[in-house]
Amino acid sequence: MGRLVIVSNRVADPRKTAAGGLAVALADVLNRTGGLWFGWSGRITEHEAGAAPPDGPVHRQQAGPVTLATVDLARADHDAYYLGYANGVLWPVFHYRLDLANFDAGFIAGYRRVNRMLAQRLLPLLQPDDVIWIHDYHLIPMAAELRALGCTQRIGFFLHIPLPPPLILAAIPAHDWLVRALFEHDLVGFQSEADLAHFSRYVETELGAEPAGPGRWRLGERTVRAGTFPIGIDVDEFAALTHAPEARDMYTRMREEYSRRRLLIGVDRLDYSKGLPQRLRAFRELLLRHPDTRNSATLIQIASPSRESVLAYNDILREMETLCGAINGDFGELDWMPVRYIHRTVARKRLPGLYRAGRVALVTPLRDGMNLVAKEFVAAQDPADPGVLVLSRFAGAAEQLREAILVNPYDIEATAQAIQAALQMPVQERRARHQALLAGIRRQDVRWWCDTFLGALSSAPR
C-alpha cells in the first residue's frame, strides 16, 4: 500500500493520548504506518471567507513518522461549514432529528466552499501512490472536489455517525448532491448493517443506482463499493490504563466515597442524540417503582461540554439541570443525593477507574453511529466482578454487543426495569455476559477496523 493520507475535520498530535475516540484510533494507525494527516487546525481567523489566511495556507508539523498539515478557517467559513451545515443540518438529520435542523441556504454554500478549499490545499501535498482516507460528515463532498481537480488516487470514506432511512435523508434540500458525492470514492464504510441498508435503499430508489455485485452500486460512469466496518477500541491499551496510577486513584476514591452504594455510570458528550433526559427519567422511574434503590444507588452522569455555540445544545443543557435538580429535590436525603451530574470532561487516564467502579453503565443514546463508551466500559471491568452494560438498541454498538441488556430508551418504564435487572444480576451471569462482550470487542478492535477498511480500500476493483 502507498503512503496513507488521513483527512478529518480536526487533526490531533498522535504523540499525545489526551484526546478520545476517533483521534486515538487514527493516531494509532498513523503511528504504525507513517503518513500525512490533513485537516482544520482548530484556529479561526478574521480573514475573508474562502481566502487563504495571510500567514500561509498550510501549517506543517512533524510528529514522529506522521506529518500534520492543517489549515485555518476564516470565521465566516467556520460558522457556515462547521456550526451551520455540519452541526446544524447533517448532525441532526443523520440522527433522525429533522425538528432540530436549520436549512439555511448560506450554510450549504459555506460547506461547499470549505470542502473545495480543503481539496485545493491538499492536492499539492499528494503523491501518486497515496491512499486517501476521508472521515465523517464534515467532508462528504471533498472527494468530488479532489476528483474535479484531477486526483486519481484511491479514496475511501468512513461515516462515523448513522445514515438515516431514505425519506429522512430526502428532507435535506441538497440530499441527492450529497449522496452522489459518495460515488467519487472507491470505498464507503458505515458503522452498522442498518446504515448500509439505508444507503442501498437510498441509492436505488432516489438516485436510480444499479446493484453491481455484492456491496457495489453503479451510477452512470461511477461504481462505488460500500460495506460495514464497525469501529472498535484498543482493548489492551484501555485495560492497561485501568491499572495505571491515575485510574487506580479514581477507582479507590469512588469506592471510598460510595462504599455503601451501587454506582450507575453515564459518560457522554452533552448532546441531544445521547438520550440523557430519557435516561434521567428512567432513573427517576426506578426510584419510584423500586424503593429499595433509594439510598442504595447513585447515578453519576458526566456530560462533557460540546458545540456550545449551536443553539440546540443550550436547550439540552437547561433540560439536564432542571431534571437533575428535580430528582435530587424529590428523592434526596441529607446523606444521599440520587444524581451527581457533572458538566465536565473526565481526563482520559482517569476514565477507566470511573468505569470500573460502576456496577451498571447506562449507554442509552436515541441514535448513535457506534458509541465507544459502551466498549470502553466493557474493557475496564474486573472479569471476576464485572459491571453490567445497559445499552440502547439504537446505538450502532448494539449490533455487536448482544450480551448487553438492550433497551429502547424511549420506553422509560422498560428502561427502568432493565436497570433494576442489571442491579440485581447475579455474579455468574455478569461474568458470562462480560466474557462474551470482551471477546467480541477484542475480535473487532480498532486495529481490526483500520486494517479491514484499508485492506478493502486497497483491493477495491477500479
Ligand code: ADQ
Ligand atoms: P461521539 O459522539 O463523540 O463520536 P462516543 O463514541 O461515545 O461518541 O465517544 C467518543 C469518545 O469520547 C470516547 O472515547 C469517550 O471516552 C470520550 N468521552 C465521551 N464523553 C466523555 C466525557 N464526559 N469525559 C471524557 N471523555 C468522554 C462519534 C459518533 C459515535 C462513534 C464515534 C467513533 O457519534 O457514534 O462511536 O464517533 O466513530
